[in-house]
Structure formats: C-alpha cells, structure tokens
Amino acid sequence: xxxxxxxxxxxxxxxxxxxxxxxxxxxxxxxxxxxxxxxxxxxxxxxxxxxxxxxxxxxxxxxxxxxxxxxxxxxxxxxxxxxxxxxxxxxxxxxxxxxxxxxxxxxxxxxxxxxxxxxxxxxxxxxxxxxxxxxxxxxxxxxxxxxxxxxxxxxxxxxxxxxxxxxxxxxxxxxxxxxxxxxxxxxxxxxxxxxxxxxxxxxxxxxxxxxxxxxxxxxxxxxx
Amino acid sequence: xxxxxxxxxxxxxxxxxxxxxxxxxxxxxxxxxxxxxxxxxxxxxxxxxxxxxxxxxxxxxxxxxxxxxxxxxxxxxxxxxxxxxxxxxxxxxxxxxxxxxxxxxxxxxxxxxxxxxxxxxxxxxxxxxxxxxxxxxxxxxxxxxxxxxxxxxxxxxxxxxxxxxxxxxxxxxxxxxxxxxxxxxxxxxxxxxxxxxxxxxxxxxxxxxxxxxxxxxxxxxxxx
DNA sequence: AACGCAATGGGTATTTACACCCATTTTTAA
DNA sequence: TTAAAAATGGGTGTAAATACCCATTGCGTT
Numbered sequence: 001x002x003x004x005x006x007x008x009x010x011x012x013x014x015x016x017x018x019x020x021x022x023x024x025x026x027x028x029x030x031x032x033x034x035x036x037x038x039x040x041x042x043x044x045x046x047x048x049x050x051x052x053x054x055x056x057x058x059x060x061x062x063x064x065x066x067x068x069x070x071x072x073x074x075x076x077x078x079x080x081x082x083x084x085x086x087x088x089x090x091x092x093x094x095x096x097x098x099x100x101x102x103x104x105x106x107x108x109x110x111x112x113x114x115x116x117x118x119x120x121x122x123x124x125x126x127x128x129x130x131x132x133x134x135x136x137x138x139x140x141x142x143x144x145x146x147x148x149x150x151x152x153x154x155x156x157x158x159x160x161x162x163x164x165x166x167x168x169x170x171x172x173x174x175x176x177x178x179x180x181x182x183x184x185x186x187x188x189x190x191x192x193x194x195x196x197x198x199x200x201x202x203x204x205x206x207x208x209x210x211x212x213x214x215x216x217x218x219x220x221x222x223x224x
Numbered sequence: 225x226x227x228x229x230x231x232x233x234x235x236x237x238x239x240x241x242x243x244x245x246x247x248x249x250x251x252x253x254x255x256x257x258x259x260x261x262x263x264x265x266x267x268x269x270x271x272x273x274x275x276x277x278x279x280x281x282x283x284x285x286x287x288x289x290x291x292x293x294x295x296x297x298x299x300x301x302x303x304x305x306x307x308x309x310x311x312x313x314x315x316x317x318x319x320x321x322x323x324x325x326x327x328x329x330x331x332x333x334x335x336x337x338x339x340x341x342x343x344x345x346x347x348x349x350x351x352x353x354x355x356x357x358x359x360x361x362x363x364x365x366x367x368x369x370x371x372x373x374x375x376x377x378x379x380x381x382x383x384x385x386x387x388x389x390x391x392x393x394x395x396x397x398x399x400x401x402x403x404x405x406x407x408x409x410x411x412x413x414x415x416x417x418x419x420x421x422x423x424x425x426x427x428x429x430x431x432x433x434x435x436x437x438x439x440x441x442x443x444x445x446x447x448x
Numbered sequence: 449a450a451c452g453c454a455a456t457g458g459g460t461a462t463t464t465a466c467a468c469c470c471a472t473t474t475t476t477a478a
Numbered sequence: 479t480t481a482a483a484a485a486t487g488g489g490t491g492t493a494a495a496t497a498c499c500c501a502t503t504g505c506g507t508t
Contacts, residue, residue: 016335022246089313111240161454174433176494190456196496197454206464206495209398211435212446215267215289222266222290222436385484400464414486420466421484431465 008125011054012038013045013071014087015063019110023058026114033121042066046074053079056121058108061088061095069102076103083124091134100139107135160201165219167194172211172220229256232349235278236262237269237295238311239287243334247282250338257345266290270298270442277303280345282332285312285319289439289446293326298440300327307348320358324367330354384425389443391418396435396444 010033014020020038027033036054039045043065057075061068072084085106086099099107105124108117123130131137160168170180177195181188204210214220234257238244244262251257260278263269267289281299285292296308309330310323323331329348332341347354355361384392394404401419405412428434438444 016243017337018246018250018334018341019240019243020246021249021338022242022244025245025249026242110242113241114245117242163455172432172436174429176430178494186455187457189458192495193456193458199496205398206400207431208396208435211432212396212439212444215436215439216446221294222440223294387485402464410485411487413488416466417487418485423466 007032007034008056008121009034009036009052009054010121011036011045011048011052011057013040013042013057013059013063013068014038015040015060023117026117027121030118033118040064042068042071045071049075049079049082053082055081055083056124057082057084058087058121059084061086061090061099069098072099072102072104083128085120085124085130096134096139100135106130107132160198160219164194164198164201167191168198168210168214168219171195171198171207172214231256231258232280232345233258233260233276233278234345235260235269235272235276235281237264237266237281237283237287237292238262239264239284247341250341251345254342257342264288265446266292266295267439267442267444267446269295270440271445272442273299273303273306274442277306279305279307280348281306281308282311282345283308285310285314285323293322296323296326296328302441307352309344309348309354315358320363321367324359324363331356331359384422384443388418388422388425391415392422392434392438392443395419395422395431396438 010027012020012023012027012035014023017040020040024035024038027035036052037048039048041064045059045063046066059068059071063071066074068086068088072086075082075084083105084103085108086102086104087108087110088095088099089110091107091109096107105128106120108120112120120130129137129140166184167180170183175183177191178188180191184191198204199210202210202213204213211220215222234251236244236247236251236259238247241264244264248259248262251259260276261272263272265288269283269287270290283292283295287295290298292310292312296310299306299308307329308327309332310326310328311332311334312319312323313334315331315333320331329352330344332344336344344354353361353364390408391404394407399407401415402412404415408415422428423434426434426437428437435444439446
C-alpha cells in the first residue's frame, strides 16, 4: 500500500442497543475509522447531521421515526456528499430494491463478518460504491438511472435435483438404499444411482461426510 | 444489596458477528459476569459444552447446524443445570411457544436494552426463570405439561471411551475402518470392534445416524 | 429436430459395514 | 484384591455400499 490511510468519519443509526454497541466497538477498533456519532432512530440522526457530517453513514432499515430508506433519500437531497450504507437483517428483493432506489452506496447484511463490514466501508470511501452478490451494479442501474456497468461473473454450482434431495434426506434419516426404494416406490437401483450422483455432486466420500454436507447446506436439520 | 455478588458464568451462541461482539462486550463490562465462551453455531456450542458448562447460556433461535430451540432441548437433556435464555429478533407467538416448550428459562428480544439483558441474566441465575409480558409463567405451564412427565435423567447413554471418541471423530471425518486403522496404528478389527461398541452405546443405526449423534453431543463439530 | 438432463432401471464385481461369536492384556474402580 | 471395563486382536459370515459399465423414457431448451 503506497497510499496513506486517511481517517474515515463514520456515523451509525441503529436501534438495537447490543448490535449498535458491537458495531461501534468494531469500528472503533479500526485506527483509520472514527465514529462521529451513533444514534438509535431517524429523528436523532437528522439532528446529529446538522452538526456532524460523516463521510460514511451506516443506517439500519428499521429505525424509528424516520426509517433507513427515507432517511437515505433525505440525506441524498441535503447532504449529497455523505455515502449511506444500508444495514439490514432482511436481504429480500424488496429491501434491496428500496435501498438501491433510495441512493444507498452499499448494502450490508447484519450477518456480515467484521472484514466484510470494514471492506465495504473502505470501498465506499474509495470508490463511492461497494457491491456484492445481492447489491449489484445492475440493481443500481435498474433502480436508479445511473450508468456504471460492471459484469458480474455467474457463480453456478451444480445443485442437487429435487429427487436427489429426497434421497439425501432419507439417507440422513438413516435408511438404507432398499428402504429408501420402498418409501419412494422406486427400484433399489434407481436409489443407488441417485446416491451415486449425489456423491459426485457433493464430493462426499461416504454417508458420514454426506450427513455433514446435508446439515451444512440445510437439506437436513437436527431435531432435539 | 445485602447479598454478595457471585460471578455468573455465561455462554453465548449467536451467529451475527457484530451482535455477538456487542453482547460479549456488554457482559464483559459487568464485573459479576464472566463470558466463558462465545460460538457462532449450534455445532460449536455442543463442542464447547463438553469442556465448559456455564450457568447461563444465551442462545439465538436462528443459529446454523443446530438451531436454538433444538439446542435447548438437547442441553436440557444432557446438561440439566444449565439455564438457557433464548434470544431472538422475532417475538412472534410460535417462537415464544417453541422457546417455552424447549425448556428455556427466559426470552430476550434482540431490541432489548442493556439493563433488561443484565436483569434477565440475574433473575434466571437467582430464581431459575425470568418472565416478562410475553414470556409468562402461564406460557411455561401450557407448553411444558407433557415434558413434566418425563424425568430428565432417563435418557442417560453410557459415555464413550476416549478411544471410541477418537474413532467416532474419524468416522465423521469420512474415513473407513481400514483408513482409521492406519491413522491410529491399530488393526482393522479393533476399529470395527470400537465401532460396534460405539453403535451399541449411542444406539445409532448407521453412520448417518451416528454423525447426527456426534454433532448433537459435540463430539464432532462442523466447520465453515 | 436435436440436444442435455433428470429420472427411471439393470449387470457385474469389489469393498465395506455390520452381526454374531471369541481371546488377551492392561487399567481402573469397588 | 478382585471384578469390571477398556483396548487390543481375531474368525466367519451376510448385507449393504460403492464402482465401473449400460439403456430407456420424458421433459424442457435451443
């Protein structure tokens, strides 16, 4: 890195006290970040902005009085230099669309790892935007009318077919191929063929391995 | 306060890194609380519990591999002295019911203020339960009527020997008996005998079943 | 119309799992 | 000190899994 790190001023708007504490604590631990303020609702946010203008604002979508989306719209009008990063538990299409349309520069899930959060802030500070699998340039283009096209590579993993998932679940239930055949009213050989393609696709080596895969992916869930 | 404050050992299971950091930070700031461990999923939780048994466990409902409700059920069986506090973003009827039925001692919304969290932990530690407007004694009575008939000590499996645990882990890693024999420098037959006693003790029917058992008990932990 | 793929079924052979039985040695606990 | 359990090893089977082949049918897509 030849470029010297400048201190980035950040603001936080988040109503969940524990999450806010965690976020504040995380950002404070980064030397090149400075938390200018942290507020718990949209009203306080607007009040703070009259006195302090951070370069980056992390705003939760669901905050009281003025929600994150409307707050972002207002900020875009009145403080065009402030880059808003929308933070949300829900990453559904509607929320992503609203965020893009409101003028947000990035979208962060609340599940995000520390490094993702820091990287996103840095990207927005350096480049104006930060994209990921869900918050894409295309989305921005569609929702707004700005042009900065970047082709996003397709990441397509070989997924299991519906029938294979049926078989996988029954394998994890502890059924043998012939038992699965009985349950699904198909031949034992068909089950074995499904099993083989499951093993090929998942690269599992045996049932134990496969069970771990199924639990990881959520195909199978552990009951108490 | 006439009563002297004892240190309460607390464990955290929460998959959102920022929230977890905030929670850990909050609890650490209280002198009479000590965070024994913090994990990000149900599998890791079970593993930690084999070595550390906190008095209070804060578990998010939505954690990977083994969700909070099922984890609570398993913990109730295997560690009846640990008091579980269920933590959730959603406070709908179903979630509250499930929490009560699983044996949770309190229910905390993720919106909770710091004081509420601390008070809840103290109440559960002192009185065994902590109720609020949503998590009521009536709810517990309604949801746990069936469970009262079952004595906790009933389901006590014979514990695995150290060597059996070695073998179990390698089985879950996906190794065959002969491969395990090579790794442990013992005969294939010995491995098969260990395997047989493992199956006897755990009452598992096959490897898939056994893997689920290993994850439940924490003998095997899912990574990534 | 041609192609890919999912879903179905089979042949043949080897490897592995799993079920019964057994023994020896050491360690641990009563 | 005696008995139980752990850890090691074996014999002999059957059932199942796994690894290679293969074909047919049907359903979409180009």
